[in-house]
Amino acid sequence: MTYCYEYPHPAVTTDIIVFTVQKGRLKILLIKRAREPFKDTWALPGGFMKMDEDACDCALRELEEETGLKDVYLEQLYTFSTVNRDPRERVISIAYFTLTPSEAITLKPDTDAAEAAWFDMQDLPNLAFDHGEILEMATERLSAKMTYSTIGLQFMPAKFTLSNLQNVYEATANKPLDKRNFRKWILSLDLLEETGEKFSDGPQRPAMLYRLKDPNSVDIF
Amino acid sequence: MTYCYEYPHPAVTTDIIVFTVQKGRLKILLIKRAREPFKDTWALPGGFMKMDEDACDCALRELEEETGLKDVYLEQLYTFSTVNRDPRERVISIAYFTLTPSEAITLKPDTDAAEAAWFDMQDLPNLAFDHGEILEMATERLSAKMTYSTIGLQFMPAKFTLSNLQNVYEATANKPLDKRNFRKWILSLDLLEETGEKFSDGPQRPAMLYRLKDPNSVDIF
DNA sequence: TATTATTTGTGTATATTCGACACTATATTA
């Protein structure tokens, strides 16, 4: 079956940058390509858009198919349309990014992806296509949004300590933050509430667990 | 001649929001559609992407073809991909916006556009397709960027007074600004320099004309 | 040529925000 048009049409894909913070380090999710082109090269998850879905739905579907991740918050990053960015045919890609908690995510690569894994941002492999460029833009955008929005809260699991949260901000900013100032600031935003529960994983004073008052909101300051 | 693919492909267009400030009012450029669908309805300039150009080049080309505007600074806004946003076929649109000085721009509509005109943002007609939604997002983005970048300087002609510039900021913010604070702020950015020339259009003290030190830069604070 | 009208251009004082900084509290483990 072929699909014919009076004028030439590009193929359209989505690519998704999945950020997380593990052990105080910013990481992204990559898949190893199972097919040509760039077979066996690490790449961003993503794939071709279908005619009955919009780009955001496509990104959600591909992300679940290739990595098992679902129900994530997606934000459109940019559309990449350089003429020869794909050796097969003219392909434009609508890139999205998402932030996810670092909790046990069972990665389930499917047929398009031989393997899925988290990579430290400081230790990345060469990426297929122009995915290096896409990732660079995503990283800049993430850094920027961390400073002028509440997007960073999307990294958090259901319950977390203020130290957990500070670690996330330190990982994305790549610098240490003052504990008292950080707590003053984040609490002044009035987005967190105490759960009443406490948590400790060592010989120390346990920390109050907090949760988001409104888990799905992202606000601009 | 037809173009055939193994899988269905969407058509790809660009749409461009052109902002300017005239007499202290924020305006945008619209064209009246010369063809179906939405014949005789006002719409954003734009059109189908060719296979040998990227989306930004397409936007620049369409803008010049439909309005005569060229050499503008374009910024990608968002990609709109709702399934039925165009009645003809599946079309996704990569939207760009640009800011241009209000100086005499000779609008030269071509065959795709019957007419091109500036519209006050407070007095807009109904727009074709989902262009109303696109414009709404562009307006929000412009307002936001005016506050955290130097994008506003793109509205200015080669030479301008500080009062001209303040008018631009007041038009986009939709509120009056304090003259002394505005001047202190804009001069502290170290982006302007005096031309030495003065300008007056009435029975009053003439104002110093300034120019941009670096006309093409857009900085984030 | 003096007066009027109109816009330009300038400084200070106050309020608010940001940033630096150190010790006590509380639990676990040895």
Place this chain on the structure above:
DNA sequence: TAATATAGTGTCGAATATACACAAATAATA
């Protein structure tokens, strides 16, 4: 019960942002 490790808390000075009023310069007019 002593040692260890992280949690949790407040103040002061610096920097920044905000509010606010009048003299200067020119063109038009009387």
